[in-house]
Amino acid sequence: MRCILFDVWHTIVEPEVDSREYYRIRVRALLNSCGVPAADLDRALEAYLQVHEEIENIRSDRLVEIPAAEEVRRFFSRLGLDCDVGPAQLRAFAEPFLKATRVKEGAVAAIQFARKSGFALGVLANSPHPGMIRERLRMAGLEKFFDAILVSAEVGYRKPHPRAFLSALEALNAPPQGAIMVGDDPKADISGAKSIGMTTVWVKREGLAPPEEADAIVESLADLPRALREIGWV
Known part of the structure; x- marks a missing residue:
C-alpha cells in the first residue's frame, strides 16, 4: 500500500488573521464561555500568550502533546478564574481555527x-x-x-x-x-x-x-x- x-x-x-488576532479570538471566546466580561481583553490576552509559550516550550522539548484542556486550565488559573473546563471551553479554544481560517x-x-x-x-x-x-x-x-x-x-x-x-x-x-x-x-x-x-x-x-x-x-x-x-x- x-x-x-x-x-x-x-x-x-x-x-485569515495575524497570530495576535487569532489568539485574541480564542481568549474572547474562552472568557465568554465562563460568563466573564471581556472588559480587560488585552490583559487576558497577555496572560494567555504567556501560558501558551510555556506549554509550547514543553511540547517542543519533549515532543509530547499537552491537551487543550490543560492549556485552558492553566490560563484560567493564571487569571484567577474559577471556571471548569468542559465542552463549552474546548469549543471556545477551537473557535479561531474553525472561524478565522x-x-x-x-x-x-x-x-x-x-x-x-x-x-x-x-x-x-x-x-x-x-x-x-x-x-x-x-x-x-x-x-x-x-x-x-x-x-x-x-x-x-x-x-x-x-x-x-x-x-x-x-x-x-x-x-x-x-x-x-x-x-x-x-x-x-x-x-x-x-x-x-x-x-x-x-x-x-x-x-x-x-x-x-x-x-x-x-x-x-x-x-x-x-x-x-x-x-x-x-
Whole structure:
C-alpha cells in the first residue's frame, strides 16, 4: 500500500488573521464561555500568550502533546478564574481555527488528485485538540478523502517524533518506504518523516529556509501533482 500523509496547519488550512488576532479570538471566546466580561481583553490576552509559550516550550522539548484542556486550565488559573473546563471551553479554544481560517488555494484539487491516483490518504497533525482538526476538514468537505486522521492529542507524541509517523503508517497499513509526507514545517514534517525513511514534499512557507533533505519542494499544494510526477510516484 502506498500512502500520502498531509499536515494541516499552513499546508491545507491557513489563518485569515495575524497570530495576535487569532489568539485574541480564542481568549474572547474562552472568557465568554465562563460568563466573564471581556472588559480587560488585552490583559487576558497577555496572560494567555504567556501560558501558551510555556506549554509550547514543553511540547517542543519533549515532543509530547499537552491537551487543550490543560492549556485552558492553566490560563484560567493564571487569571484567577474559577471556571471548569468542559465542552463549552474546548469549543471556545477551537473557535479561531474553525472561524478565522481558510483552505489554501489548490489544496482541494491536490487531495482529489492524490486520491484518484490510487494513494491511501492520511492526516498527521500536531494539535492539542483533535476535534477541531476533524471538524475543520469536515467543514471544507475534505474529511471524506482521508482513510485516517491522526492528531498528536490522541497519539500522545508530536511530530517530529518517529512514533507519530509510525502510528499514522500503521493506521494506513503502509511501510515508510511506501509513504510520502507533505507539510510546511522543515523540522516537524520533513526531518521527522525522513528519519524513518519516508519520501517528503515540502510546501513553501514564508520566512522558513528550504530543508535540504526534502525530496521535492512546491509553492503550494497546487503543485503537488507535478512534484509527484517529478519524483516518480505517479
